[in-house]
Amino acid sequence: MAISPADCDVSILILAHNKADYTQRTLNALFLSALRPFHVVLVDNGSTDHTPQVYSDFEARAAKEDIAVSRMKLDENTGVSIGRNRARGLMTGRYWVSMDNDILVRTRSWLEMLRATLQEYPKAGIVGPKLVYPLPPHDIQNAGCEVTKGGQVVYRGRGAARTDPQFNSLRECQTLISATWMMRADVAQQVGLLDEQFTPIQFEDIDYCYRIREAGFTCLYQPTVEMYHFENVTTGRTAGVNYPYYTVKNGLRFKQKWRHRFSQENGPDDKDWSWATIPTVTLDDVPKELPLL
Numbered sequence: 001m002a003i004s005p006a007d008c009d010v011s012i013l014i015l016a017h018n019k020a021d022y023t024q025r026t027l028n029a030l031f032l033s034a035l036r037p038f039h040v041v042l043v044d045n046g047s048t049d050h051t052p053q054v055y056s057d058f059e060a061r062a063a064k065e066d067i068a069v070s071r072m073k074l075d076e077n078t079g080v081s082i083g084r085n086r087a088r089g090l091m092t093g094r095y096w097v098s099m100d101n102d103i104l105v106r107t108r109s110w111l112e113m114l115r116a117t118l119q120e121y122p123k124a125g126i127v128g129p130k131l132v133y134p135l136p137p138h139d140i141q142n143a144g145c146e147v148t149k150g151g152q153v154v155y156r157g158r159g160a161a162r163t164d165p166q167f168n169s170l171r172e173c174q175t176l177i178s179a180t181w182m183m184r185a186d187v188a189q190q191v192g193l194l195d196e197q198f199t200p201i202q203f204e205d206i207d208y209c210y211r212i213r214e215a216g217f218t219c220l221y222q223p224t225v226e227m228y229h230f231e232n233v234t235t236g237r238t239a240g241v242n243y244p245y246y247t248v249k250n251g252l253r254f255k256q257k258w259r260h261r262f263s264q265e266n267g268p269d270d271k272d273w274s275w276a277t278i279p280t281v282t283l284d285d286v287p288k289e290l291p292l293l
Contacts, residue, residue, distance in 0.1 A: 003068045008039035010111050010182075011093035015084055016101040017045040017077045020054045021283055022233050023101040027058040032292060035111040036066040041090045046077040079200025085193040096185050098178040098205075102233030104134060106226040107293045113225045114182040117170070125187040125217030126209060128176035129225035132162050133278070134286045140164070141229045141278075144173035144221030145206070147262040150270040151255035153206055156221075159276035168223045174265060176219050178205035180227050183212075191215050201243065203250040210258050226293060230281055 005011065012030070016023045030040065040062065042055045052073075059069040070090040074083060084098065095115050107113065110129060117127045131142040143157035153175065157167040191211050198204035209219045232243075 002063050003037040003039075003066050005039040005068045005070055005090075005092040008037045008068055009093050010035065010095045010097060010115065011039040011041060011091040011185075012097040012099055013041045013043065013084060013087055013091060014099050014101055015043045015045050015080065015087070016047060016051055018047045018049045018051065019101060019233055020047070020049045020051045022230065023051060024054045024057075025283060026099070026101050026103055027054065029104040030058075030067070031061070031065060032105045032108055033111055034108045037068060038111060039068040039070070039091075039093055041070045041072070041087050043072045043074065043083055043087045045074050045079075045083045077200070081194040081196045081199050081204040085196065088188075088193065091185065094185050096183045096188055098181055098183075100179045100229075100233070102230035103180050104228035104290060105292070106132065106228050106290065107224075110225045110227065111182075114222060117220060117222050118182065118184050121218070121220060123216070123218050124184075124220045125191070125212040125215070126176060126181050126183050127220040127222050128173075128181040129227050130157075130162065130167065130221070130223045131177075131179060131229040132226050133281060134228040134230060134290060135281055138162050138226075138228075138291075140167055141231055142177055142179070143167040143223065144171065144219075145175045145177060147174045147206075147265065147267045148270045148273050149263055149267055151251070151259060151262055152270060152273050153203075153251075154268060154273050159278055162226065170223065171221050173209075173219045173221045174213075174262070174267060175206045175209035176221065178208070179229050181205075187212065187215070187217055197253060198250045200246065201250075202246045203254045207254055207257065210261060214261075228290060230283075230286075231278070232280075
């Protein structure tokens with residue numbers, strides 16, 4: 001008998017606009033997850049490639065592996081905030097995961113461990129894992145985020161060794177990125193939808209973390225969970241979307257909205273902030289099998 005979404009404690013939302021080969025790799029990696037059952041919500045955000053077939057293939061296999069699947073098709077690319085907002089009604093679990101279509105499972109028990117963190121810390125609204133690059137030595141891509149006094153978002157640990165002690169302890173963060181994170185559903189329902197002012201891309205997740213914190217909850221970084229991330233596939237390599245323009249535009253919107261808060265926090269000074277340059281990684285660069293934890 002097929003698993004129903006109502007039987008699942010965790011719902012995972014994956015939004016894809018084209019890039020079907022990345023999406024296929026992401027979905028295949030989900031079968032490496034130790035938890036069963038769980039629920040996956042697949043949103044086709046106006047794709048024109050073979051994304052629908054990738055979704056159908058996953059759904060057929062998932063039915064045999066105690067994974068429930070719900071699907072939504074949008075006629076055009078609505079962007080991240082609108083696409084995820086429209087799909088929220090399909091999320092049935094007590095714990096909601098947002099996951100980009102360029103993420104691969106590294107820690108097999110990632111769902112159980114993120115859920116356990118939220119259960120252990122009742123004031124936590126969101127928890128994010130350590131994101132690492134899918135090429136050896138699997139350096140850190142993101143270990144949570146800091147926001148400078150001037151409103152620049154800093155990826156903690158970007159380019160550092162994944163074993164670096166300063167990025168290997170549980171800690172509160174000013175903000176996280178939604179490439180992979182887990183939320184308590186009750187907190188998400190209290191805080192509400194993503195702010196669609198940040199359409200189509202960029203800063204919707206940073207803003208949401210500040211809203212979570214404004215509501216009295218915390219954002220946690222959990223380094224014992226690691227996930228592979230190609231970086232910027234979901235948003236930065238989309239035809240017809242001016243990624244640099246929206247990064248600047250929505251960055252300014254974020255600063256205007258939250259300056260009263262980040263300017264008073266203990267974020268780094270702007271003069272101490274720099275963005276490490278990391279070579280772009282594509283599917284062709286990455287082995288078919290990656291180390292698991």
